[in-house]
């Protein structure tokens with residue numbers, strides 16, 4: 001099943017896709033729906049529909065906390081960063097976690113507005129995002145995927161100059177609109193094996209990134225088990241699982257996003273997350 005959040009009569013409503021229609025969900029938010037049991041969720045899906053073409057999609061979910069992210073989770077991306085920065089390639093023994101502020105979350109199709117006074121190095125990072133479906137702590141790798149509600153496309157937009165200047169990545173990764181996700185969440189059962197999905201990114205139709213989630217350094221179960229050690233994960237939490245090679249700053253010469261650029265993150269079995277960049 002595919003889940004959306006959409007604007008309807010001035011409110012953001014949760015819904016599910018049924019062909020080219022959006023079915024209503026009898027909850028105030030998708031976050032509230034995700035926290036229910038499968039049987040309760042079924043009762044909340046109503047047979048009331050509006051055409052998908054008539055609604056404006058919002059970010060599918062807004063977690064109660066920061067968006068979790070993983071740095072350096074593809075070997076070829078770690079290599080390109082090492083070559084660009086001149087720093088020795090040293091692969092981590094455990095995942096590198098950081099977060100993005102919830103105010104950075106943006107919608108599919110939204111024009112993402114940034115300021116040239118804040119950064120001159122806006123960059124892209126196509127990523128598969130996990131949406132957690134149940135409350136877990138200290139979950140084992142074997143049980144980790146059972147805690148997943150579904151998956152969506154994510155662009156971990158980054159102001160590289162701020163990322164470098166501030167030491168910690170948080171500031172350069174958390175500008176408003178720097179966390180677009182969507183267009184929908186595809187449930188775990190519909191995806192099947194999420195460890196073998198093509199991830200690609202295009203700028204103005206030109207492919208910049210193409211890899212597969214099979215090339216992750218830390219697999220999805222390892223990420224979830226590691227993050228949940230001593231720390232509770234809750235329904236609706238989002239974990240962006242790292243980007244493959246082909247980011248802008250590591251290219252020769254480096255490339256950054258410009259005003260008017262169209263950026264597309266495409267993930268197999270999910271779809272395309274499109275955003276236009278506005279730099280003022």
Ligand code: MG
Pocket residue numbers: 069070071125127156242243
């Ligand atoms: Mg990233």
